[in-house]
Amino acid sequence: MKIVIVNSLYTPHIIGGAEISTQILAETLTAAAEVHVLTVGPQRKHAGTETEVINGVNVHRLPYNNLYWIGEGGGAGTLKKTVRRLIDLYNPVQIRTVRGLLDRIGPDLIHTQNLSGLGAAIWTAAKPDVPIVHTLRDYSLLSPVSSPISNPALARTYQASSRGVSKRVAAAVGISSHILRRHTDAGLFPNAARLVIPNVVDGEIAGQAKDFDRKPLRLGYFGRIEPEKGVRELAEAVLALPREVVERVVICGEGGFREKLAELCGGDDRFQFTGKVTPKEARAFMGQVDVTFVPSIWEEPFGRVIIESYQVGTPVYASEVGGIPDAVWNPGSYLFKPGSAEAIKAKILEYHALTGEEKRRVQAECLKHCGGFTKASLLEKHLGLYAGLAKQSGRAFALAAADGR
Incomplete structure (x- = not known):
């Protein structure tokens, strides 16, 4: 099985928990599938797409094809950030680049994460018979600036665009019930199965010794x-x-x-x-x-x-x-x-x-x-979701056993 994961950034470019969680998901899935990641790199259009293998994951970095690369956007003002995300609503250059990569890879399933720098319209780049899963990790599909939403009129425009292309998504996954509800209440993902799969928090589970009787x-x-x-x-x-x-x-x-x-x-x-x-x-x-x-x-x-x-x-x-x-x-x-x-x-x-x-x-x-919140739980829940979508779409693919590679 070939899985394509899409996220705004990917290691070593990390600005928050979404990048960490996406990397954990991608590397965990290599136990059961051939995994490719599409992400946005710092290079301009003329440099083309850069590809490398990181911990068994095939990583493809697209040019940013926008006002600036989000990995260097910390100093951008609100106006510039808003314009960049409005371009994300429909960026034909980025959609065409994604379509070309997908045609070359030939995935059985696409799993998108945060889409800043790519835009939700890239969902239209996939072939109709390829299931799309989207994991909600932030509120960027609801507002081009931040959450809580500070500009209702702008947010309504943004949501309308997200709502339209989200019809293509077969399953919407929330990392919490709250974030899933916020998006479905806004009318997104009308045709999608809906479920909650919490993030993995990578770390040893080992309680440290404490003096429980000590106060203060x-x-x-x-x-x-x-x-x-x-x-x-x-x-x-x-x-x-x-x-x-x-x-x-x-x-x-x-x-x-x-x-x-x-x-x-x-x-x-x-x-x-x-x-x-x-x-x-x-x-x-x-x-x-x-x-x-x-x-x-x-x-x-x-x-x-x-x-x-x-x-x-x-x-x-x-x-x-x-x-x-x-x-x-x-x-x-x-x-x-x-x-x-x-x-x-x-x-x-x-x-x-x-x-x-x-x-x-x-x-x-x-x-x-x-x-x-372990990797084993993450793998089990995702493989179950993918298998269910395969049956619905009529596509046949093999999921390797988690311990078989």
């Missing part, structure tokens, strides 16, 4: 330091609590709000700002704290940091927004109202009141919860 608490925050991530509310909650309850708060990450957050914390030496760290270093910090807080205000598509924290045996309290509830163990107890310092304060006190034995049981449940 050590808290952790891991992510961008921006207002929409709710880190201000976390700081306000801690500032309202004595040292007998909270001993330390590790703020792990960088962002435009860091200086203001440091000012808010004033001279409170309980706050430890680590700055930007490697994934390995972040994992070590996660293992050292008693509990992680994910206080996001905006609609997170998924909650990767939640599973990462569970993998080292550290429980998580998180805001009830976006795709976060799908990732949290025991959401009835470990979710709180977004944007509320008082709600965070109540959860800190709640965990502080647990006995050491209760905390041990919580850790055990968190470690068990990680089993639904």
Whole structure:
């Protein structure tokens, strides 16, 4: 079986979780199929498509054929970003390039991911009898700028275009029930099967030893330091609590709000700002704290940091927004109202009141919860989906056993 995966960027060009998740999917599928990735590279049109093999995956980098390459778009203003994404709505040069590659590869199935730099209209480049799966990892099909949507009129225009070409998609996969619902409620994917397959969070599941009976608490925050991530509310909650309850708060990450957050914390030496760290270093910090807080205000598509924290045996309290509830163990107890310092304060006190034995049981449940976010689970769910689509389309292809290569 030949599978073509399509994503805006691919390793070593990584700007977020979508690139990491796409790479994990592609490499995991090599156990069962011949895998090709179509992505956008930094080269201009005259350089043509560049091809290489990375960890068994055939990677084809198309020229960006637009105002700029999204891998270098960090300094682009809102207007330039908007125009680039409007070009994505129908970019005939990119569609023609994709069609040529697909004709050459001859895939049995196409699985698209984030499409910035390519455009959803590339779905029309596939032959009619080739099933298309699309995984929703962000909100870029709903708005050319960001989410929450700040320009309703522009978003409606963008959604109308996405809605039309999405009729070609045979299956829509959400990395959370929330992100899938947001798109189907907007009328996208009217002909598609719909299901949720969460991201894999690659890492060893091994809870680190903790002194569960020790108090006060050590808290952790891991992510961008921006207002929409709710880190201000976390700081306000801690500032309202004595040292007998909270001993330390590790703020792990960088962002435009860091200086203001440091000012808010004033001279409170309980706050430890680590700055930007490697994934390995972040994992070590996660293992050292008693509990992680994910206080996001905006609609997170998924909650990767939640599973990462569970993998080292550290429980998580998180805001009830976006795709976060799908990732949290025991959401009835470990979710709180977004944007509320008082709600965070109540959860800190709640965990502080647990006995050491209760905390041990919580850790055990968190470690068990990680089993639904492994590569084995990812492979099983995708092969089942692909096999079902093959039967519907009447196409015959063989899926190798996962351990057969």
